Amino acid sequence: MDVIRLSKELIGKKLVSCFDGKRTAGIIVETEAYLGEIDRASHAYGLRRTARTEVMFREGGLAYVYLCYGIHHLFNVVVSPKGIPHAILIRGLEPVEGIDRMLKRCNKSRLDRTLTSGPGSLTRALGITTEQTGISLIRNTPVWIEDSKNTIPSGRILSLTRVGVEYAKEDALLPYRFLLEGNPYVSKGKGI
Secondary structure (H helix, E strand, C coil): HHHHHHHHHCCEEEEEECCEEEEEEEEEEEEEEHHHHHHHCCCCCCCCCCCHHHHHHCCCCEEEEEEECCEEEEEEEECHHHHCCCEEEEEEEEEEEEEHHHHCCCCCCCCCHCHHHHHCHHHHCCCCCCCHHCEEEECCCCCCECCCCCCCCCEEEEEEECCCCCCHHHHHHHCCEECCCCCCCCCCCCCC
């Protein structure tokens, strides 16, 4: 399935934001794949369409950002052809550009792994909110993904169960969480 392959291929790419002319970026070190219609853990399971999830049914290459627990903005990449609601959650970034600005956004005085480890932390550090839902990630927009020229050997990408999807029954056991082995910015969330 392409969403699985793409989830692995995003490891090592750079997620970039640029607001008010200030660029911040991190290397993607952790992702989770969501297979739309057939995946009980997906917001679009059973082709469920809501105002929030409608962007998942659009052409791939768009941002899907939603609010979790009314607090955390979670950033996803829509990756499939129109009508197939597959998405990839970005769970962890290694900060590489604009770190001072990231620290300021997060009210932190020094860099440590918590700055961009976890999907809510990384969006706060990059300034990403639900306002970016539906924007193109490949055109001239405030958030995009670019090649970082990092070559990640496939043997360094681990496959584990996803985090926080116990409600998805047997789909919670699927090994659709991918992370860069040994990277300190991988989230501490435990799969099943």
